[in-house]
Amino acid sequence: MGSSYFRKLSLWLLDVICVVLSFWHATSIKALGPILSSTGSATGLTIITLVFLVTFFNFITHVNRGFMKRNATQEFGLVFLYNVYLVLGVALVMLAVKPDVSPSRTVVMLFFGIDVVVMCALRALSKLATRLVFGRESVRYHVLMIAEPTCREFVQKRFKTGSTYNVAGWLDLSGDFVQGKVGEKTIACRLESIPQHLAGKRIDDVFVAAPNATEDQVARLVDSAERLSASCHVQVVLPDPDIQGAHLDSFGEIPTVTYSSTGSKFYRYVGKRLFDILFSLAVIVVAFIPSLILSLVIYLQTKGSPFYTQSRVGLDGKHFDLLKFRSMVADANDVKKYLSAEQLREWETERKVENDPRVTKVGRILRKTSLDEFPQFINVFKGDMSVVGPRPIVDEELVNYGDRLSEFLSCKPGITGWWQVVARNDATYATGKRQELELYYVRHQSAQMDWSIIKRTVSAVFYGTGK
Structure with a gap:
């Protein structure tokens, strides 16, 4: 009992420190000048409100229950929602009390952004410190x-x-x-x-x-x-809980897990493109210098261009040039020179080969970590592809989709997708499983499903499970 109460008190104190520091920083950013000016009484009232809300959430709603069990993604989701509640709580108190001066909307939004970052960082550090101090096994x-x-x-x-x-x-x-x-x-x-x-x-x-x-x-x-x-x-x-906006619900007063029929049309046609632009631009900027270094390494090993382009079929059957870091020898298109008769048959059916002899040493590392796909963010920024979607294919693969081809081509191809994270090499055209998975994504694509695929892809890159 005492140990449990001490943990709750420690987390409460950590949250109080986070909100006070974040609000102080939000009101102290001088670069925004007069727009952030507020009286000491308004600042004091806001801090008192935040401390009260933190106390309520910690001891009444137990928002921090299972603190040590949550992974980084779950922690971010909880912290984000936690701060939404804090901002709404402050807004309601200000509306009810109606002080002469209230924090500006800019201050509140700055507080929200700063507190999400600060709270996530301090929580991660506190978990690390707890494991170091008490030992991993004891916690x-x-x-x-x-x-x-x-x-x-x-x-x-x-x-x-x-x-x-x-x-x-x-x-x-x-x-x-x-x-x-x-x-x-x-x-x-x-x-x-x-x-x-x-x-x-x-x-x-x-x-x-x-x-x-x-x-x-x-x-x-x-x-x-x-x-x-x-x-x-x-x-x-259950079917994968990340698809079709799965949520706990009731149907005819019977508890259910409900899957919506389709994702949001607004997300498909507007939100997804906006996300693609912002996400790909961020990756291109961050990866620019590392990409230059990697390009030099590839050039020195293959004596060819560090980039590889190939015509692929995109949205509505339109062709585009897919970009990749070169992971094979410069004359890899001469398949008969490198592949055995059995490998050639596999190549003609699946357009990929296990233990491909054309792959270079650095290419194996690139494929293992999926880093060979990074230049495709340029394709995403241009609009040829999406971050998430079916795998871009060549003309020879179109026949595998038969009378469902038009449905398959109704969606932009993606750098990563449902087939890659669910089965990849275990689902082939020959068995029909690959087509099934790709078409499944086309029918059920949503923001929630895309986020799940991105998380699984990051995990695959981090643990080097790509092929």
């Missing part, structure tokens, strides 16, 4: 994994422990019984007896992967987790 959450035998391999592959979780043990679920090992202790008991058998063991969370369990069995597992003073997380088998 990890101990998770008891309960899974049906058929689900265990899938969960082991997908569940990322990272620096947040420590798997305390695995129990196989079979009807009303579980068996397995937790630490050095062997467990074999009924569901309701789990707490007695784990008395004295530290269990912070219980994860349940049991799609075939009955409602009563899941309820008993939840109850057992409660008696262990642990949170219980029950896996729900």
